[in-house]
Amino acid sequence: xxxxxxxxxxxxxxxxxxxxxxxxxxxxxxxxxVDSHPVxxxxxxxxxxxxxxxxxxxxxxxxxxxxxxVDVNAELKGNMVEVSTHILTDDVTPADLEADYQITVPQxxxxxxxxxxxxxxxxxVLGDMSFETVAADVNLSRVTGYITVRTxxxxxxxxxxxxxxxxxxxxxxxxxxxxxSSNVQARSSTGNILLDSDLLPNGxxxxxxxxxxxxxxxxxxxSFDITAISMRGKVENEADLKESPRPERHxxxxxRSLFGVYNEGRAxxxxxxxSGTIVIRRRQ
Amino acid sequence: MNCEEFVRQTERWMExxxxxxxxxxxxxxxxxxxxxxxxxxxRLFAPQLGASAAPPERxxxxxxxxxxxxxxxxxxxxxxxLGGWVRLSARPLVTATAGALALALIAVTVATRVQAPRxxxxxxxxxxxxxxxxxxxxxxxxxxxRGAIRSLHTxxxxxxxxxxxxxxxxxxxxxxxxxxxxxxxxxxxxxxxLYDAYQQKAELLNMMAERSTAAxx
Numbered sequence: 001x002x003x004x005x006x007x008x009x010x011x012x013x014x015x016x017x018x019x020x021x022x023x024x025x026x027x028x029x030x031x032x033x034v035d036s037h038p039v040x041x042x043x044x045x046x047x048x049x050x051x052x053x054x055x056x057x058x059x060x061x062x063x064x065x066x067x068x069x070v071d072v073n074a075e076l077k078g079n080m081v082e083v084s085t086h087i088l089t090d091d092v093t094p095a096d097l098e099a100d101y102q103i104t105v106p107q108x109x110x111x112x113x114x115x116x117x118x119x120x121x122x123x124x125v126l127g128d129m130s131f132e133t134v135a136a137d138v139n140l141s142r143v144t145g146y147i148t149v150r151t152x153x154x155x156x157x158x159x160x161x162x163x164x165x166x167x168x169x170x171x172x173x174x175x176x177x178x179x180x181s182s183n184v185q186a187r188s189s190t191g192n193i194l195l196d197s198d199l200l201p202n203g204x205x206x207x208x209x210x211x212x213x214x215x216x217x218x219x220x221x222x223s224f225d226i227t228a229i230s231m232r233g234k235v236e237n238e239a240d241l242k243e244s245p246r247p248e249r250h251x252x253x254x255x256r257s258l259f260g261v262y263n264e265g266r267a268x269x270x271x272x273x274x275s276g277t278i279v280i281r282r283r284q
Numbered sequence: 285m286n287c288e289e290f291v292r293q294t295e296r297w298m299e300x301x302x303x304x305x306x307x308x309x310x311x312x313x314x315x316x317x318x319x320x321x322x323x324x325x326x327r328l329f330a331p332q333l334g335a336s337a338a339p340p341e342r343x344x345x346x347x348x349x350x351x352x353x354x355x356x357x358x359x360x361x362x363x364x365x366l367g368g369w370v371r372l373s374a375r376p377l378v379t380a381t382a383g384a385l386a387l388a389l390i391a392v393t394v395a396t397r398v399q400a401p402r403x404x405x406x407x408x409x410x411x412x413x414x415x416x417x418x419x420x421x422x423x424x425x426x427x428x429x430r431g432a433i434r435s436l437h438t439x440x441x442x443x444x445x446x447x448x449x450x451x452x453x454x455x456x457x458x459x460x461x462x463x464x465x466x467x468x469x470x471x472x473x474x475x476x477x478l479y480d481a482y483q484q485k486a487e488l489l490n491m492m493a494e495r496s497t498a499a500x501x
Contacts (some may be wrong), residue, residue: 134448153446
């Protein structure tokens with residue numbers, strides 16, 4: 001017991017000392033009353049941004065940052081809430097830059113989010129939304145609208161999304177799972193692209209990368225017309241396709257390609273890769 | 285000065301350095317004159333851009349319609365996509381200028397790359413000799429790239445590394461596409477990939493300039 005007491009004493013002292021210093025030194029919380037279809041814009045350098053929806057006509061912004069060298073600003077202009085992180089001095093370390101946000105918005109909010117590094121996580125928002133990041137990953141779930149995503153190296157995943165999806169990255173992977181979108185354009189230079197979603201009648205799905213793998217999963221009840229071309233890679237297919245006319249564009253002899261119709265060919269799938277592998281496989 | 289030499293000096297033209305022989309060529313050649321009118325419009329408009337203004341859509345529309353009118357763009361979708369990233373952006377003066385330059389370079393690239401090979405006698409040299417023209421475009425983009433890397437001062441190392449690494453990825457992509465085009469010069473699919481790579485490079489350089497500006501403010 002004595003030994004335990006000696007050990008416990010300093011630990012408790014340290015615990016009490018740390019208790020006096022909050023882990024996050026700066027917390028900003030603001031509420032804004034908004035009309036229907038508000039707009040939220042956010043510019044942040046580094047950190048995690050979490051956005052959720054609620055039934056109130058109100059935007060709540062909670063920001064946490066550790067350093068006094070950055071400042072958080074949130075204000076209402078008309079029906080637009082503008083949130084931004086400002087660097088106050090040139091003398092900042094990467095840790096100083098970090099600001100985390102937890103934002104709650106009405107469901108029909110339009111979003112315009114810029115976050116260089118860290119994470120953007122959005123769930124349950126039903127307005128048009130655009131995201132621009134450098135290294136930050138973008139995770140969306142159960143969102144609807146015209147979704148535009150631009151990343152340099154960050155990945156993009158969309159779970160149970162609907163609306164129109166336009167995703168573009170250089171090295172980030174793109175993953176669309178359980179979505180119900182009739183218009184998908186996904187482009188990455190070196191990132192893998194996964195489409196594991198319903199292929200809606202008259203839907204258009206264009207996936208394109210330079211290298212990496214493109215995976216498309218289908219069910220026996222799906223109906224699509226497919227064009228898949230890998231200039232210097234491979235095309236692997238598990239679908240039992242009926243022949244369809246080849247496009248007029250001439251392909252060099254070294255290219256691998258696949259053209260065909262599955263069931264009635266209601267959706268249009270256009271898959272292109274330069275040196276990557278395109279895989280069309282049956283959903284398990 | 286011929287058209288090829290004229291296009292090679294468009295960057296200097298954008299900076300206001302106009303050699304007498306370049307002026308003479310611009311007067312004599314309608315196509316080059318039309319090109320530099322658009323470039324001039326970019327250059328003149330850039331200082332008027334506010335802190336949050338985007339390059340004007342009508343300018344791109346003008347360039348695009350010129351390219352289409354002259355039959356230089358076969359698939360408008362390409363240029364619409366290019367116009368899209370210009371419209372999406374909201375960036376300060378330095379970025380706008382860099383973006384405008386990149387846009388101009390891309391416009392020239394479109395003009396030179398998507399043109400199907402013509403008999404030499406039917407058009408100016410810079411519209412027919414793809415390979416020579418590509419090196420000019422590459423040189424100009426490299427020049428912009430060196431400037432962007434030099435002026436990139438972001439305190440966020442993750443951002444700096446991501447920008448630089450991805451720039452290398454794009455450069456490798458451009459190099460490989462160009463090599464493939466040496467084997468199959470008329471392959472439109474490879475041209476698409478090359479076009480994509482140029483577009484992505486322009487966007488990336490734009491982002492780098494934006495980060496440099498943000499850090500300097």
